[in-house]
Amino acid sequence: MKLEKKIVGSLALVSALSFVGCGGGGSDSSDTGASAISAAEKKEVLTTYADIALANYTDALNDAIALQSAIDTFKASPTEENLATAKTAWLSARESYGTTEIFRLSNGPVDAEEGWVLTLYGAPEGQMNAWPLDENMIDYTTDADGNETSGNIIDTAGVFTPSGSEASSVDVTNITKEALAALNENGGDANVATGYHAIEFLLWGQDQDYNSFVDDTITNGALAAGERPLTDFTSAANADRRLDYLDAASDLLVEDLNNTLAAWVSSETNCTTGVGCYRGALLGELSGDDAAKNIAADDALRDIFAGMGVFIKSELANERMAVAVYTPSEEDEHSCFSDNTHRDIATNYQGFVNVLKGVYKGSSQGTSFYSKLSAEDKSSIDQLIASIDTRVGTIDSVAKSAYHFDYQIKNGNSNQDNVKYAHYDMRDLGDKMVDVAGRFGITLSEDDVTDSEETDVTK
């Protein structure tokens, strides 16, 4: 089937081009005759959004503090039991952080690319959650031939220079928060030294049991994740440095989450420290000198709707699922050391549903974007959600019972098609944000909800 539309006339008059896709995709926003949404209603739904952010980042911070404390305990007494507890704390911290990712890509405090939001909050996302990461920079890895790599942060005494381009040297005599922050993304986007995934690599080590070129046998098995030996933290060379690294990285993570959470605080507003300032701006409540920071409701909604679309389509469906399926390679699997990718997918997706439906942890947080939609739009969104719920549920249960995600993406695996159709549905759901925005009187095109680059690689 090939459909062709020819539009004659000035292209400048053509906006929000719609397509009739194949089995889904964008559709023309039909005017349901519903009345326009009032300013009060807009503020109401934005308040719900801000309340979910506050609740979710509060949980993410508390879980990161629990991780920090488990790591402190492990550092003081590096036993198998304490290592297992630290790993459990990491997995738990990912649950609450995963649902916050929907607040990305919307010019918000976690990753705004410009303006006062960037200046005030510093866009800590890349320092907390950067991925994929080149683990060779952090610690030794074992390649397919059994050779161990060296020349990394852990085994370098003195000054370390990352590989890549335009890298600058950092003194790593002592592994501190500052040194790790200076090394993060230094010399290239994959030179990740901080955040969840750096901690993950140190706790688990490599999980190289499948890739597209060679079979390695380092950690082999459909239900095997990385298996870093405890001796790496006790008797091996640089054991203390690994513990210091975990300590510093978890402290930095807590600090960054603290700063991000501060933006959403509802009980006070201080645009000098940043506390409550972003929330105030988003809801148009700042006054005096700060009033200039207020974000018009339509601009706020536009950023949020476009960000939600980009997140579920480009970040989750494309970067985290499609690339993994089609490479297929271990390094394209999101949480590849712990094999926790099935949870990343489930929580990232849940975050989208939370914000769309005004829900957190299963209970309503206020008036939702969804509640303002026409019955028709609700129904088509619900169909997609029902389908994705089933598919993501299957990815999750198969990962727990039979095959981790890195096996599910292998050619010939019985669940590979399910992963494929799950991300197709997610793309279609992302395109629905064009319709959601339309209901709020905001014109978005599919271009706006697709493929915006999540990081600025030119910095």
Place this chain on the structure above:
Amino acid sequence: MPRVTTTLTLTGFLFAACSSDRATQDTTAIYTQDKSKHVFTKAVKLSHEDEDYRILGKSFFKIPWVEAPSATTARDGLGPLFSANTCIHCHPHNGAGIALDKDGNIHRSLVMRLSIPSEKKLNNDLMLRNGFIPEPTYGGQLSFNGVSDVKYEGSVALSYVERKGAFEDGETYTLHEPHYELKNLQYGAIQQDANVAPHIALALIGLGAIEDIAVEEILKNEDIDDKDKDGISGKANWVYNPETNTTALGRFTWKAASATVKHQSANAAHNDMGLSNPLYPSDNCTDKQEECLKAPKGRGGFDLPMERLDAITYYLKTLKIPAQRRIGGFEKGQELFDELGCVKCHVDSFTTEKGVEIHPYSDFLLHDMGERLGDGHTIFKAEANEFRTPPLWGIGLYEKVSGELNLLHDGRAKSISEAILWHGGEAQAQKEAFRQLDKKQRETLLEFLKGI
């Protein structure tokens, strides 16, 4: 140059293709209304399966490659000598490269092509394949970086001398004449008669559509001996395409030295990132660079296997073209553009083989631009002072997309006006005509250019 007249109707063809046969899909000439810095990254609407393939290509375009040997397997094999570890580094947001980084050092998206004079009888095979003779020690391009045990090749000091000039109405302008000095050469002296040609990364706009223009449509504008005596020649570059092992019309790069998007992608992977691939099977080392030759190789054959090279190509060919922004004095500016004769080389309209009308503002032919602009680099049929007319579509968005505006082959022009004022050779008369416009007319012309 014989002028092929066309009417300028803005017609966008929109397709939603559902065929799984990627080869027959027309997805090359679809426009985006986006005006953000991400405007050059928008893609046409594809079926889910094709979208997956496009995303795969994008991942190889954007995610950094790493040094071998590594635990990483899909993007292993960077270097041993390289300038950048991702494609996107030299094409920020898919836009044009920048000359200087924020510290005032030369940016990696401005590469140095190296060559030595060719003896017609010698090196025949090299000439047939490369179109030029690489410098014996450093090869065809200076690498700014090396992997762990391999020394980088060298660095470059770039400085500008200000050249003042004035428009006919008295307003003065400043041009920035670049001066390059190779420094810190790690492999000994460079051959005395070597030529160093700085080339900046081009914006990635409408590549699929350019590839879809029929050869004869481009050749229509060729006028090597200026038979119509309008001072404009226009010469096709005929290049060796390693994929087909044939001679083909060059369409891409400053000197029109690449025949297809795939050819150019493979060439850039090899020269800029040190990635071996089916079209350029070796690592980027000369036989005088032992550490480079001995460095660990990526696993499993080519660093960039055919399927992934194809995916990158597909990603690039399915990018949308920015729609024209016809505001202000656009129409009047367009008249000036035609009257001055700019349009003789910057041809405003082509119809692709798929019947899609596009407005690249290029004839994709080589023109002599004069001594002041010449870079000394000869490649295939392109002479030292000859350049392919660069397409102008999207030029008004370059600065937003890349963060800087650096026009011409080495990025020396910081504004469209400066770029025009550097024109010489065949475009001397047009440049002079521009210099004689009054301020209002110049602004109108620039308004038009920023809208295309």
